[in-house]
Amino acid sequence: MTLSLDDARALDAADPLKAFRGRFTLPEGVLYLDGNSLGALPKATGKRVAEAVTTEWGEGLIRSWNSHDWIGGPARVGGKIARLIGAASHEVVVADSTSVNLYKLIVAAVRQQAGRTTVLSEPGNFPTDLYVAQGAAELLAGTSLRVLPINQLIEAIDADTALVMLTHVHYKSGAKHDMAAITRRAHEAGALVLWDLSHSAGAVEVDLNGADADLAVGCGYKYFNGGPGAPAFLFVAERHQASLRSPLTGWMGHAAPFAFDDDYQPAKGIDRFLCGTPSVLAMLALEVGLEQFDGTDMAAVSAKSQKLCSLFIDLVEDRCAGLGLTLATPRDPAGRGSHVSFAHADAYPIMQALIERGVIGDFRAPDIIRFGFTPLYVGFEDVWRAVQALREILTGGAWRADRFQTRSRVT
Amino acid sequence: MTLSLDDARALDAADPLKAFRGRFTLPEGVLYLDGNSLGALPKATGKRVAEAVTTEWGEGLIRSWNSHDWIGGPARVGGKIARLIGAASHEVVVADSTSVNLYKLIVAAVRQQAGRTTVLSEPGNFPTDLYVAQGAAELLAGTSLRVLPINQLIEAIDADTALVMLTHVHYKSGAKHDMAAITRRAHEAGALVLWDLSHSAGAVEVDLNGADADLAVGCGYKYFNGGPGAPAFLFVAERHQASLRSPLTGWMGHAAPFAFDDDYQPAKGIDRFLCGTPSVLAMLALEVGLEQFDGTDMAAVSAKSQKLCSLFIDLVEDRCAGLGLTLATPRDPAGRGSHVSFAHADAYPIMQALIERGVIGDFRAPDIIRFGFTPLYVGFEDVWRAVQALREILTGGAWRADRFQTRSRVT
Numbered sequence: 001m002t003l004s005l006d007d008a009r010a011l012d013a014a015d016p017l018k019a020f021r022g023r024f025t026l027p028e029g030v031l032y033l034d035g036n037s038l039g040a041l042p043k044a045t046g047k048r049v050a051e052a053v054t055t056e057w058g059e060g061l062i063r064s065w066n067s068h069d070w071i072g073g074p075a076r077v078g079g080k081i082a083r084l085i086g087a088a089s090h091e092v093v094v095a096d097s098t099s100v101n102l103y104k105l106i107v108a109a110v111r112q113q114a115g116r117t118t119v120l121s122e123p124g125n126f127p128t129d130l131y132v133a134q135g136a137a138e139l140l141a142g143t144s145l146r147v148l149p150i151n152q153l154i155e156a157i158d159a160d161t162a163l164v165m166l167t168h169v170h171y172k173s174g175a176k177h178d179m180a181a182i183t184r185r186a187h188e189a190g191a192l193v194l195w196d197l198s199h200s201a202g203a204v205e206v207d208l209n210g211a212d213a214d215l216a217v218g219c220g221y222k223y224f225n226g227g228p229g230a231p232a233f234l235f236v237a238e239r240h241q242a243s244l245r246s247p248l249t250g251w252m253g254h255a256a257p258f259a260f261d262d263d264y265q266p267a268k269g270i271d272r273f274l275c276g277t278p279s280v281l282a283m284l285a286l287e288v289g290l291e292q293f294d295g296t297d298m299a300a301v302s303a304k305s306q307k308l309c310s311l312f313i314d315l316v317e318d319r320c321a322g323l324g325l326t327l328a329t330p331r332d333p334a335g336r337g338s339h340v341s342f343a344h345a346d347a348y349p350i351m352q353a354l355i356e357r358g359v360i361g362d363f364r365a366p367d368i369i370r371f372g373f374t375p376l377y378v379g380f381e382d383v384w385r386a387v388q389a390l391r392e393i394l395t396g397g398a399w400r401a402d403r404f405q406t407r408s409r410v411t
Numbered sequence: 412m413t414l415s416l417d418d419a420r421a422l423d424a425a426d427p428l429k430a431f432r433g434r435f436t437l438p439e440g441v442l443y444l445d446g447n448s449l450g451a452l453p454k455a456t457g458k459r460v461a462e463a464v465t466t467e468w469g470e471g472l473i474r475s476w477n478s479h480d481w482i483g484g485p486a487r488v489g490g491k492i493a494r495l496i497g498a499a500s501h502e503v504v505v506a507d508s509t510s511v512n513l514y515k516l517i518v519a520a521v522r523q524q525a526g527r528t529t530v531l532s533e534p535g536n537f538p539t540d541l542y543v544a545q546g547a548a549e550l551l552a553g554t555s556l557r558v559l560p561i562n563q564l565i566e567a568i569d570a571d572t573a574l575v576m577l578t579h580v581h582y583k584s585g586a587k588h589d590m591a592a593i594t595r596r597a598h599e600a601g602a603l604v605l606w607d608l609s610h611s612a613g614a615v616e617v618d619l620n621g622a623d624a625d626l627a628v629g630c631g632y633k634y635f636n637g638g639p640g641a642p643a644f645l646f647v648a649e650r651h652q653a654s655l656r657s658p659l660t661g662w663m664g665h666a667a668p669f670a671f672d673d674d675y676q677p678a679k680g681i682d683r684f685l686c687g688t689p690s691v692l693a694m695l696a697l698e699v700g701l702e703q704f705d706g707t708d709m710a711a712v713s714a715k716s717q718k719l720c721s722l723f724i725d726l727v728e729d730r731c732a733g734l735g736l737t738l739a740t741p742r743d744p745a746g747r748g749s750h751v752s753f754a755h756a757d758a759y760p761i762m763q764a765l766i767e768r769g770v771i772g773d774f775r776a777p778d779i780i781r782f783g784f785t786p787l788y789v790g791f792e793d794v795w796r797a798v799q800a801l802r803e804i805l806t807g808g809a810w811r812a813d814r815f816q817t818r819s820r821v822t
Binding site (some may be wrong): 132 | 509659686
């Protein structure tokens with residue numbers, strides 16, 4: 001299959017989401033294929049943040065907690081996420097980081113599952129998920145984290161399993177788990193499931209309530225375009241909200257934070273999973289990121305994601321054949337997220353050479369070049385041009401230059 | 412003692428910090444006496460945040476983690492806090508919220524103090540401190556939180572005390588503990604001390620290393636002017652860094668976050684107390700807040716704080732005598748922070764009436780009106796005018812109007 005540049009342009013012309021690209025700032029000369037790591041800047045964000053700084057903080061000062069409803073932000077912004085992940089609005093709040101939210105929900109789940117001692121997860125899961133589970137298991141006497149390849153993990157779910165913790169779409173391979181099937185299997189054994197949606201929310205269809213999901217966390221700075229280090233979110237199914245207790249019992253999770261009582265009483269609903277005072281500027285920037293989904297839905301976004309990724313795989317395998325790349329992402333569109341990875345022995349310098357040329361993807365240790373396709377602002381011509389650049393770099397050997405060999409602090 | 416408006420103006424004219432006021436945006440018609448709850452907006456913040464949004468995020472995209480040193484932010488901004496609290500720069504990082512940082516350090520300290528089962532704190536401590544300690548104690552088998560009035564607490568420190576957790580300056584009364592003496596007493600018994608600096612850092616002199624302090628946390632959005640919900644900070648004395656382990660083992664606390672190993676290995680130094688990805692916009696706004704201290708030091712700031720508070724107490728007691736107010740803050744300048752509280756049976760509506768008139772302090776349940784004096788932007792004329800407004804409201808009974816009786820969500 002060889003698709004020409006004109007063919008790619010025709011696909012863009014027919015794209016029902018083509019107008020959304022205009023909502024984002026994309027620098028001249030850059031093909032941005034790393035929205036899975038940091039989403040691009042919405043054009044509306046600068047003005048909204050400036051208003052929050054100048055008017056809400058500068059003029060309103062402390063009064064803005066009420067007058068600009070800063071205090072309602074975690075629930076309000078959570079509600080905007082809810083519709084994109086198949087949850088009810090009272091089941092999602094914005095809070096803290098993904099790592100902190102993982103901790104809250106792992107500990108809450110294990111403590112509710114009295115008598116069960118095992119948390120199951122996958123090797124090669126996103127590191128912070130495993131790290132946080134290790135830290136939580138150390139504190140929860142008698143609890144251990146077992147890390148098993150997915151097929152063995154599914155077999156291992158039993159009456160001792162407190163919690164299955166999985167990332168819906170794998171950060172490196174892009175492989176997507178069957179949320180409904182794994183959740184069903186876990187529930188049959190009486191286990192709960194915690195889904196990390198960091199690499200799926202905002203890129204592929206997620207139906208938490210359709211899958212009868214228990215718990216989920218996810219990231220605000222990837223496909224939700226909330227800005228670097230944007231606040232994260234968490235989901236607790238309504239049926240679990242009254243019984244699960246966060247170990248991080250900060251004042252924002254109290255039933256009456258401004259009563260200033262000495263004793264902790266958790267809020268009735270999802271608010272009990274809040275902890276400290278939220279960063280208002282960061283939360284409002286995330287809200288703008290979410291508003292970029294206004295006028296579409298995840299079915300449309302997901303359909304375009306699948307087409308972009310399929311086209312990229314096909315073009316790379318055609319135009320870069322024999323150049324040392326091996327596909328590391330599932331070929332079946334239904335089995336993957338919105339990024340595509342190829343393995344190459346010289347992945348690091350190759351990605352550096354691509355970035356210098358303006359094609360921004362990223363490297364994931366030890367040997368992966370990774371390309372994210374954010375449907376709201378990536379088009380088919382971008383895919384074509386990215387493959388062209390990759391081919392030229394591989395055939396020309398530009399990546400062998402010394403300047404591409406030194407590792408940066410962040411990769 | 413009756414000080415005239417002209418006398419107050421003369422004090423402002425002689426104030427060595429008078430020029431600092433010009434670094435802040437203060438709305439027309441407002442006397443802002445709530446910087447102890449949310450610091451005012453530095454004039455430089457808007458431009459810095461806009462640059463971070465437009466240039467660093469919008470143009471630099473993912474590359475800015477390296478090229479704009481976002482990754483170094485927690486340590487760099489922590490270093491700017493360090494000089495203001497008597498710490499070395501490698502002993503402080505910016506991270507998460509005060510509540511989350513309390514949890515990290517309480518759990519880390521108790522786990523290190525094997526065989527000791529008690530955490531001591533005060534009744535009426537800032538609620539989140541007690542709540543977080545309750546949550547931590549529930550998880551740490553055999554550990555209990557004992558809450559005792561300060562004199563009894565000091566007596567109770569013994570061989571079973573793992574940790575003493577105190578807030579340096581009380582959020583409501585403004586009373587300041589003797590950090591060096593209490594720390595010494597705790598060390599004699601082999602206990603550690605965790606100081607919450609939320610109401611002292613940036614307002615009064617704090618000398619953590621001079622007091623041989625072990626651990627501390629504090630807030631970025633009060634006297635550090637970091638903006639609503641700004642990131643918090645934590646301090647771990649160098650001698651404890653290698654042995655204390657955070658329970659929140661997120662990837663940013665890993666020795667090599669971008670190696671993507673499955674197993675957690677804590678970073679060598681203070682970085683092990685980082686957890687998830689930091690909010691960059693919030694962190695950079697906090698950095699600007701801290702830069703407002705450039706050109707002065709905490710001795711000068713603290714000296715002005717004491718004068719402002721003393722003047723306020725004297726004027727209120729003179730001009731509002733017999734109007735139902737009772738001083739709730741220590742009279743000795745060395746024994747208090749930078750806010751002053753008075754009790755009144757109708758505290759809530761009185762404060763609402765003051766706020767409507769542009770004198771912004773706050774109410775703290777059940778009966779306190781609280782006024783914060785931030786030395787960088789509050790002057791002596793402000794103090795005089797605030798007392799004048801308070802007197803007029805109390806004598807005229809304006810606060811009895813219906814509109815002042817209904818409680819807001821945030822007070």
